[in-house]
Amino acid sequence: MAIVTPIDTKRSPSLPKAFLAGMLAAALALTGGSQAQEQAPGAGEAALAALKALYRRPDGVPFPEANPPTPAKLALGKRLFADPALSVNGTVACTSCHDPALGFTDGVQIGRGVAKKPLVRHTPHLWNLAWGAAFFWDGRARTLEEQVRGPIEDPLEMGESLPRLAGKLGRDRSYRKAFAEAFPEHPQVGPDQIAAALATHVRSLVSPKTRFDAWAEGNEAALTAEEKAGFALFNGKAGCSNCHSGWAFTDRAFHDIGLPGNDLGRGKLIGLPAADHAFQTPSLRELAWTAPYMHDGSLATLDAVLDHYDHGVIQRPSLSPDLKRVTLTEPERTALLAFLATLSSENPPVPAPLVAAGPAAPPAAREGTVISQKDKLFQPSAVRVHAGQSLTIVNDDVRTHNVRLDTGPQKFNSGAQEPGQSVTLPFARPGRYELYCGIHPAMRLDVSVER
Known part of the structure; x- marks a missing residue:
């Protein structure tokens, strides 16, 4: 240690x-x-x-509407986080690499998992991920529910498949009871429930x-x-x-x-x-x-x-x-x-008492067809346009940006948008769209397209 x-x-x-x-x-x-x-x-x-x-x-701590915290779900997530049964051979738990006594890291340059081989990157700490915009060092997961699946199924880390893990946990009577209490509307032991419980626990890790x-x-x-x-x-x-x-x-x-x-x-x-x-x-x-x-x-x-x-x-x-x-x-x-x-505790840190925040109010949308990027923000951050109109996004920043739209029927990728450059994005269909910057993913732009 x-x-x-x-x-x-x-x-x-x-x-x-x-x-x-x-x-x-x-x-x-x-x-x-x-x-x-x-x-x-x-x-x-x-x-x-x-x-x-x-x-x-x-x-307060933000939680998604689709996965709100409950005492039963938090307890289940904490139990799963410390259980080596999540790995293929029962030797590696989440806490093996994210040790609470080490600030939810492992204290070594490069860790090892069930394969006993060096991992690709250093183990990051888990503090304050409830406010995250993307997860892992390269941001390949968009949500914590997606992120927690990665280490379980990675062959170097825990090497287990989620369906097989669900079957294994489902044969344990105490786990069946815990899942039923945590997910009363969908009481089965399944991959989605495992991910939701783990993500809820990780969101509770507030420094x-x-x-x-x-x-x-x-x-x-x-x-x-x-x-x-x-x-x-x-x-x-x-x-x-x-x-x-x-x-x-x-x-x-x-x-x-x-x-x-x-x-x-x-x-x-x-x-x-x-x-x-x-x-x-x-x-x-x-x-x-x-x-x-x-x-x-x-x-x-x-x-x-x-x-x-x-x-x-x-x-x-x-x-x-x-x-x-x-x-x-x-x-x-x-x-x-x-x-x-002064940013660190004088003794091994313990997560702060959990206070869940209420649902965040969406930003007030303005009418307009021109958006500025400045100081790692879309300004304004919410806009209304009409179907058939185009939105022009101008890089007024000192940084390269990358405007992206990944969800829904319409996809868009601006490529590297350098300072002073603008990109134009047409919207043909009514609906709600969320754009973000691929380099600065906390930059979000809500676009409401009306008829």
Whole structure:
């Protein structure tokens, strides 16, 4: 079992006061606070508060309407997750690679499953996947119900077929009872029920609050001056927030960050060279417990990660435009590491108490035929058009986008849509369509086509 070495946030208590003050001032400037302070007292504090608000935790966990949580379903999913019977030879459980004591990872560079052979990629942690837009390092699963099937049926991982597993579990009286309680409307033990229960359990794995959350919620004493300076660097000079944004510290997009290797990741999956070598941004929550890092597990420590961003990036055409070279002074590096430590629990993390969110209200649709892409968003995110009209989508961003429509009778793939380019998509039939970006799949556009 891997041994976790917590980051020592007190290791440099003598950082110059001028440095710390400068970093805190930078945090205010990130949202225009330094200019605003000249115009109105307290404007800088308001700017910092607005920045902190971007990292506030949501009030509840989203669950799909087709698979709502119940105590019986959560209990069944947790039991299945820990049961080696899910593997073909009864030796590997989900917890074998996603160990709760290791932040739902396995603590090694590359894991092994029932085949006793190295897996293709590093085992990712499972924190906060309820908010995911695509799953696995390359995003090949669109939902958690689809994702949980993959490891069970992968010949290297668990090597079992879901129909055969359903038959095996169905011969166990206690499992038959548990499935009947979890799925009273469809009480059989079947592949869909297995996937639904496992997905429900994984959605419940929400990282607990840490000192950073206390600070974001208003407790100024929760972080040291050094850690606050690290927060300013994270959002400023270091550029970490370009990809590690939002309360879970991930944009849930795919980026080539210049690691060596021949794995084409997202690019191979969607057939787009602009996304070659791109892998999903991992959440930084509980990162002190989830080493080693990256899709290949090649970087053992956070110091090694910073070294990579300083001088290890391989230059190639698919490199993410959000990637910055992170060249920091020693005091800055120490402050950034101190801040990152505040995103992790001081003891082995336990999932936060589950509070399910109510159904999300759909975005209000606007009438119009022109959509902008900017800051990894479709603007607006919902639109109404009439059958026979076309929708023009303009890339006003600094990034390549890839507009896709995969469901329903109409299919569309824009290919690589570079900044400044536009694509036009005609809609002949009434209905509701969901477009997304193949590189930044959290970008969603609801299109209502009326007669």
